[in-house]
Amino acid sequence: MKKRFPIILLAVASLLLAGCFSSKKATKGQRGQATILATEDPFKSTDEVTINFKKMKEKEWNYPLEDAKLISPFGGKRPNHKGSDLKTKAKDKVRAAFKGVVTFSGEMSGYGNVVFISHETGLETRYAHNLKNLVKKGDKVKPGDVIALEGKTGNATTEHVHFETRIGGQAFDSELIFNHKKHELREVKLTATKKNGTIDIKVK
Numbered sequence: 001m002k003k004r005f006p007i008i009l010l011a012v013a014s015l016l017l018a019g020c021f022s023s024k025k026a027t028k029g030q031r032g033q034a035t036i037l038a039t040e041d042p043f044k045s046t047d048e049v050t051i052n053f054k055k056m057k058e059k060e061w062n063y064p065l066e067d068a069k070l071i072s073p074f075g076g077k078r079p080n081h082k083g084s085d086l087k088t089k090a091k092d093k094v095r096a097a098f099k100g101v102v103t104f105s106g107e108m109s110g111y112g113n114v115v116f117i118s119h120e121t122g123l124e125t126r127y128a129h130n131l132k133n134l135v136k137k138g139d140k141v142k143p144g145d146v147i148a149l150e151g152k153t154g155n156a157t158t159e160h161v162h163f164e165t166r167i168g169g170q171a172f173d174s175e176l177i178f179n180h181k182k183h184e185l186r187e188v189k190l191t192a193t194k195k196n197g198t199i200d201i202k203v204k
């Protein structure tokens with residue numbers, strides 16, 4: 001009987017090892033799929049979400065594209081334009097606006113190479129038309145981290161960053177929180193109210 005122990009141990013060990021390898025394979029397979037990492041709904045237990053940008057310290061935010069010029073605003077002549085188009089030149093560094101987790105990094109119709117970042121506050125930012133994405137899904141980013149290089153992939157005619165800000169999936173004008181002329185965060189308090197399935201976003 002005593003002699004059997006090593007054999008049983010060996011069998012258990014090899015089963016555990018096999019388990020490790022098969023779970024590794026599954027993770028690899030998932031990574032290949034263009035899925036979006038699930039994030040918590042900020043309206044899960046409340047109808048009103050507030051983000052106080054007034055209280056943010058300088059280290060807690062970063063303008064997404066240094067010295068950029070706003071070449072096309074949110075909405076405006078293109079009502080379906082869900083972002084702010086920021087332009088400098090090809091291959092310039094695109095930076096995370098706030099601390100967060102990458103929920104998508106890959107190619108998407110219209111967007112080209114795009115990065116989605118989910119922030120603690122329930123805010124989401126998206127950076128599209130990149131020449132190359134430099135982060136992957138699940139990566140934790142700090143404000144100012146380089147996440148991509150400026151390009152014109154997807155539905156773009158010139159190199160620029162299509163920058164989106166969203167809350168609860170609802171896109172809003174990033175100009176409400178960023179001064180795109182001064183490349184600064186505005187000292188505002190944002191309130192998003194969910195009523196009858198629509199989200200109303202205001203700043204004060």
Ligand SMILES: [Zn+2]
Nearest residue numbers: 083084085162
């Ligand atoms: Zn755009």
